[in-house]
Amino acid sequence: MQRTEELLQLITRYQRPLLHYIGRQVPRDSDAEDVLQEVNLVIWRRAGEYEHGTDFGSWVFKIASFQIMAYRQKLVRNRLQFSDELLAQLAQHDFPGVQAIDRRREALQHCLEKLEQGDLELVRLRYEAGDDVASLAGTLGRSTKAIYRSLAKIHESLMNCIRHRLAAEDMA
Amino acid sequence: MSKPAEDWTELSTLVTQLAVGQISDPDLVRLEAMLLDNPRAQRHYCELRALNVELFWKFGKPLATKAAVSSNESTRSPSRRRTRAIVRGATALAVGLAAVVLVALFWSGNNNQPMAPMAPAEPAAFADMSEVVGNVEIFAEGKDAKSAGTGTKLLNGQTVRTGGDESSTPVVYADGTRLDLASATIARLWQTLPTATASKRVFLTTGLMRAEMPESTDSETMIISTPHAEVRLHGAKLASSVDRTSTYVELEEGKAELIRHVDGQSICLTQGSFVVCTDGIEPMTAEPLAAPAEPRSIGKIHGAALRYFPDGAFLAVARGERLEICHPETGASLSTLTGHEKSVRHLVIANSAEWLVSGGFDPYLIVWNLTSRLEERRLPVGPLGTRCLALSGDGRILACVPSHVRQRGAMTLWDLKSGKEIHRIEYPKAEIESLAFSPDGRMLAAVTGDYRIVLWDPFTGQIERTLDMGKLRAQSLAFTRDGRYLIGTCDDHQIRFWDTSRWELAKIHPCGVSGCGSLAVAASGNAIAWGLHDSTVEVWTIDADLQMNQVAVLRKFRKRGPEALAFSPDATRLATTRDWELLKIWDLPKELK
Numbered sequence: 001m002q003r004t005e006e007l008l009q010l011i012t013r014y015q016r017p018l019l020h021y022i023g024r025q026v027p028r029d030s031d032a033e034d035v036l037q038e039v040n041l042v043i044w045r046r047a048g049e050y051e052h053g054t055d056f057g058s059w060v061f062k063i064a065s066f067q068i069m070a071y072r073q074k075l076v077r078n079r080l081q082f083s084d085e086l087l088a089q090l091a092q093h094d095f096p097g098v099q100a101i102d103r104r105r106e107a108l109q110h111c112l113e114k115l116e117q118g119d120l121e122l123v124r125l126r127y128e129a130g131d132d133v134a135s136l137a138g139t140l141g142r143s144t145k146a147i148y149r150s151l152a153k154i155h156e157s158l159m160n161c162i163r164h165r166l167a168a169e170d171m172a
Numbered sequence: 173m174s175k176p177a178e179d180w181t182e183l184s185t186l187v188t189q190l191a192v193g194q195i196s197d198p199d200l201v202r203l204e205a206m207l208l209d210n211p212r213a214q215r216h217y218c219e220l221r222a223l224n225v226e227l228f229w230k231f232g233k234p235l236a237t238k239a240a241v242s243s244n245e246s247t248r249s250p251s252r253r254r255t256r257a258i259v260r261g262a263t264a265l266a267v268g269l270a271a272v273v274l275v276a277l278f279w280s281g282n283n284n285q286p287m288a289p290m291a292p293a294e295p296a297a298f299a300d301m302s303e304v305v306g307n308v309e310i311f312a313e314g315k316d317a318k319s320a321g322t323g324t325k326l327l328n329g330q331t332v333r334t335g336g337d338e339s340s341t342p343v344v345y346a347d348g349t350r351l352d353l354a355s356a357t358i359a360r361l362w363q364t365l366p367t368a369t370a371s372k373r374v375f376l377t378t379g380l381m382r383a384e385m386p387e388s389t390d391s392e393t394m395i396i397s398t399p400h401a402e403v404r405l406h407g408a409k410l411a412s413s414v415d416r417t418s419t420y421v422e423l424e425e426g427k428a429e430l431i432r433h434v435d436g437q438s439i440c441l442t443q444g445s446f447v448v449c450t451d452g453i454e455p456m457t458a459e460p461l462a463a464p465a466e467p468r469s470i471g472k473i474h475g476a477a478l479r480y481f482p483d484g485a486f487l488a489v490a491r492g493e494r495l496e497i498c499h500p501e502t503g504a505s506l507s508t509l510t511g512h513e514k515s516v517r518h519l520v521i522a523n524s525a526e527w528l529v530s531g532g533f534d535p536y537l538i539v540w541n542l543t544s545r546l547e548e549r550r551l552p553v554g555p556l557g558t559r560c561l562a563l564s565g566d567g568r569i570l571a572c573v574p575s576h577v578r579q580r581g582a583m584t585l586w587d588l589k590s591g592k593e594i595h596r597i598e599y600p601k602a603e604i605e606s607l608a609f610s611p612d613g614r615m616l617a618a619v620t621g622d623y624r625i626v627l628w629d630p631f632t633g634q635i636e637r638t639l640d641m642g643k644l645r646a647q648s649l650a651f652t653r654d655g656r657y658l659i660g661t662c663d664d665h666q667i668r669f670w671d672t673s674r675w676e677l678a679k680i681h682p683c684g685v686s687g688c689g690s691l692a693v694a695a696s697g698n699a700i701a702w703g704l705h706d707s708t709v710e711v712w713t714i715d716a717d718l719q720m721n722q723v724a725v726l727r728k729f730r731k732r733g734p735e736a737l738a739f740s741p742d743a744t745r746l747a748t749t750r751d752w753e754l755l756k757i758w759d760l761p762k763e764l765k
Contacts, residue, residue, distance in 0.1 A: 019228075101222075152182075153181060155220060155223055
């Protein structure tokens with residue numbers, strides 16, 4: 001029982017980093033979440049292979065790599081996707097550790113508070129609506145193109161804010 | 173940051189479109205071109221994705237966390253998540269309007285019969301949820317969802333939402349009427365006063381529901397409203413599935429009438445028939461249902477690919493990095509071929525039963541001698557392994573498409589007996605995705621990423637013909653056994669048949685509301701089967717003039733239809749499997765013999 005609880009805690013702790021890791025290579029949100037769920041299932045099924053005290057992160061990211069590979073292989077027939085060459089290049093960029101992800105999250109929270117109310121509402125609706133941007137556009141009475149454009153500007157603004165915030169923290 | 177901000181805005185726009193799955197192929201290619209060999213853009217992309225994940229986590233509340241913590245078996249489908257997200261968004265936006273909309277919906281559906289009084293103002297339980305399996309939630313407009321368990325009582329106007337995979341619940345009314353909600357289903361339930369003509373109403377937003385009214389209530393009507401139609405039941409047993417584009421209704425017993433929203437066309441369903449209703453205005457017709465079948469046996473393994481031996485003596489199943497040679501009727505594993513280091517995804521068997529070729533994530537194919545059950549040779553395919561594989565009917569020529577590095581196609585043809593490479597074919601326009609040899613081995617058909625089907629002469633390696641698909645993409649290909657027709661499952665949920673003598677489209681056949689992917693043609697030539705994306709396999713007879721009759725509907729699949737289908741050589745059985753879906757062997761109707 002204790003081991004089960006420990007494993008649950010570890011899985012829970014690594015959900016966000018895993019989604020970051022998967023999200024970089026699986027660019028569609030709903031697919032990334034599906035892959036994450038597959039990874040969770042594999043972790044659970046293979047829990048017996050994990051040795052207590054060893055690097056859990058390394059183990060789960062390895063599982064995630066295989067699941068991403070399997071996902072891409074399944075996708076091959078149905079959908080155009082990023083080339084393996086580009087993914088290999090993207091993989092060369094440093095992946096932030098758990099602490100860096102937490103820092104960015106805190107900075108994001110701060111930056112969201114600075115957003116104008118309308119922009120914050122758009123962000124909230126976009127992520128609540130998932131991939132149904134067309135419905136969102138209909139609800140707001142705007143074109144989907146305009147929604148994408150607005151979201152892009154908000155994303156850029158948030159990223160600039162996060163960068164400045166992190167840089168200021170580093171300077172302090 | 174030296175780049176102008178608008179450059180990143182464009183990148184950011186494309187990344188957002190990609191994230192929601194709404195990017196066109198040309199835009200995806202444009203995005204790839206922006207990123208490839210551009211470390212600054214790549215860094216920006218990585219940051220954008222990280223931001224997206226954090227926002228998704230914060231506002232979209234990914235369900236995986238809950239699934240991981242609460243159940244090791246609970247996964248949820250994208251459609252369910254999408255619908256949940258829509259419902260959540262709509263709830264947040266329109267708490268105040270929801271009741272008004274609901275009442276309007278209710279009365280608009282009842283406009284050709286006396287208005288039934290609404291339920292009493294005080295909420296009262298009118299039905300029980302018994303035998304809840306997996307994740308099931310109930311909620312009322314403007315309120316948070318609550319987990320439901322066996323025995324939960326439903327109040328008027330509440331919505332039931334089932335989770336993915338194997339989640340389900342029955343809803344049983346006091347008069348014995350029973351609704352079975354399958355996984356990934358959302359249904360809002362109303363009951364008016366019992367004196368009303370139609371006292372039960374269900375708004376089925378998405379998913380699959382079976383309704384069974386007791387015989388004693390056959391004078392009463394139940395109304396099922398979907399986004400596309402209204403269905404009125406009279407003492408009926410009925411199943412209905414709803415997705416974004418259509419409503420499917422099949423009637424097992426009793427009477428039902430379907431009225432299409434878009435033009436008011438109505439159709440009466442008789443016992444043992446089904447109808448598909450979309451937002452289009454094409455005439456609706458009721459088709460007869462085939463009797464659902466039960467698997468003859470369920471094996472203890474699952475796999476990515478399977479093939480019967482040509483003499484029907486064994487069934488080969490690709491299971492992880494191993495090949496299991498199984499009993500053809502029970503699916504029990506009799507022996508195992510080992511040699512691959514990574515998962516096997518494809519296998520083909522020569523009609524002579526001399527060779528079996530397997531490939532997957534390994535950078536090589538293995539040719540197995542089926543007499544000795546030993547590895548005969550390995551053929552190199554490239555570092556990323558095999559994308560698709562085909563073998564000519566006489567077993568002489570093996571064609572293999574390696575997993576691609578970029579969006580361009582390449583294919584290698586070998587003489588299987590000698591292991592010598594015959595041709596290396598380049599298709600620079602797009603990737604190659606699926607292969608099929610004509611029965612005489614003189615034609616090799618392939619689906620290509622530029623919306624074409626390309627036909628090569630395997631002996632010369634030259635392109636003989638291309639079929640332009642417009643904006644359609646084919647998924648799986650097969651030839652009829654007499655070679656007269658090439659069959660392709662397409663992403664518009666239809667199957668196309670091309671006459672190979674004139675290379676003209678000879679027939680288009682619908683394949684269910686969810687669309688179909690996998691495809692198998694019996695060696696006897698008189699049967700065809702396809703796997704639907706809604707956990708169903710359909711088996712049809714087919715004659716030389718493409719007259720088709722449905723003879724079996726196979727269900728009992730967990731989430732989606734199987735990726736791998738194979739007829740036994742005498743067409744008396746069909747084997748099915750996919751990743752995480754156990755091997756099942758089905759007896760087929762005798763008319764297929």
